[in-house]
Amino acid sequence: MLFYLFTGGDNRRVYLGTRSVRSGWIWRRIAGWGVHLAARTHSPIRVRQSEARCDRAAPRASMRLCEGLYFLILWVQLSQAVGSPLVMDHRSICRKTRRLIGKQAEICRKEPEIVHEVIKGAKLGTGECQFQFKERRWNCSTADKFFGRILNQDRGRGNDWWRNLQDIRETAFVYAVTSAGVTFAVTQSCSMGELLQCGCDYQMKGESPDGSWEWGGCGDDIDFGYTKSREFMDAQTRHRSDIRTLLTLHNNEAGRLAVKNFMRTECKCHGLSGSCAVKTCWKKMPIFREVGVRLKERFNGAFQVMGSNNGKYLIPVGDTIKAPTAEDLVYTNESPNFCKRNRKTGSQGTKGRACNATSMGIGGCDLLCCGRGYKERQVVVEENCKCRFHWCCVVKCSKCTAVKTVHECL
Incomplete structure (x- = not known):
């Protein structure tokens, strides 16, 4: 029965069977064995995995979003390759790997399932951005030709697109919330058993200092999600040395830390009649709405900065202002008022x-x-x-x- 479930059933059933049992590590281990066995026996799972590879001949996806959200996932270089709409499908993205460089291209080729989670994370971040800014003049709208220009004013050509970014508060928030969304989505997929590269985090072991509970269950593997988000989101700018690169890397990191630094401890009691004879606890990510609220607070208190003489550091504008922490958002230019429609700045009015x-x-x-x-x-x-x-x-x-x-x- 178990063999049939994992080798002859739907690929999704493997993961649906493990989602509801957060502390059931043995079921996730069995699911992993089943997927591995199925891949060796030419089961439907293997077919689906082959379909998820980066195949240039794969059919074009039908779901498209705007130019701005495209930028969030693969930055402006990839946006220039396919035009205005965003194809929210990892196969379509991977077909554009010739436009990607370094770690992004490597992830697309070797780990297309990670790219799928990057897409989910970018959509999650965009939705949170729209919620947090729904009452502001700029409401994080993803309307075509506007959202992207908030990030990229008067886009340059070739490899100089990054020189024309708008370094305003809104840009800082978009970078941060997208990076946070990717971190969250990848980590969540690990805990749900949807990625073979990762699973639960079992690093926390032993008992609490007072012995009232012990570490157990399925902790969220935030380190894996943090690493993959960093590899993908920072890949285009990591080897540059200019103030815009420093801003991008700083705000990306602030988004990831808004998830990683606020993990909470969740516990469950075990025993007859709810006696809580044994109490196990694990680390869990915060609700993403809490992440959005936290980043919105950082947006309101964002630091205006300028580059140091050697171009390696960010210095706050004003002699009496303290330096921003790694969790703060930073920007260099004041935002437009967004009152009137302006295609150049991306304001819809x-x-x-x-x-x-x-x-x-x-x-x-x-x-x-x-x-x-x-x-x-x-x-x-x-x-x-x-x-x-x-x-x-x-x-x-x-x-x-x-x-x-x-x-x-x-």
Whole structure:
């Protein structure tokens, strides 16, 4: 029965069978043996693995996103190779390996499944960026030709694209949250048993100082996720020596540390009737929303810096300002106000944006509309109503229509 599950069943079933048992290391070991055995017996798993290789002849993926998100994953060089849309598929990315260099190309060729997690991490970071900035003038929109220009103003040609990056706060946040997303996605896949190169982290051993619990279970292998994120995200700039390289590497690292330095201890009790006779604990990553909130706080307190005379260090602007830590975000130029549409800077403006007429904060109409005023209109919306709980265990709701007042910037 077990042999059939791992060699003749769907590849996904191997991992679904291990997800719900966080401390079940033996099941992950069995799953690993099953995948290895299946690869040697020409099972469907082997076919799927071969399909995941970087094959230039593979069909083009249908899911595309904008130029800006493309930049987040493979930077601007790869974006220039395929044009505006982003093909969010590791096979399509790997077909462009001639545009990649060094470690990125090596990962694409040898570890395409890691590239898949990089894609997931970039999407995770972009979604968090949009959540954190939803009420600001720049709302991390991924609209074509705008998001990328926030990162890359007046893009140069050839190998000089990096000379024209906008070194503003928003760029710093995008780099950081994307790097954090890649770290999170790779680490999570390790714990879920979805990558053969890694698994649970069993480095923590022994008991607590007071003997009330012991290390066990499936700890998140944050070191593996951190390393892979660093190898891929820093590959294009690691050997350059200019202030933009220092900014990129610093903000990438700040994003990774927002995950790595805030691991929490999670525990589970074992015993009859919940007696907690034995308590095992393991290290777990923070919720990614917490990572986004933390990076947003770093964005609000970002450090303006300049390069040292030898170009090897970042120096804070102002004699009385302390040097930024590795967890802080850094930038060199002040941001535009993002009030008006400007294709050159990547600003979509705030015309037509919904605002809060009663708020005096960032999302209020006064600030969001840049003093231009706003209009009020009535809209009919459909929403859930009369929700009831039915035993067991479903909540059923009716659909009701309601008229709401919305305010939009002029």
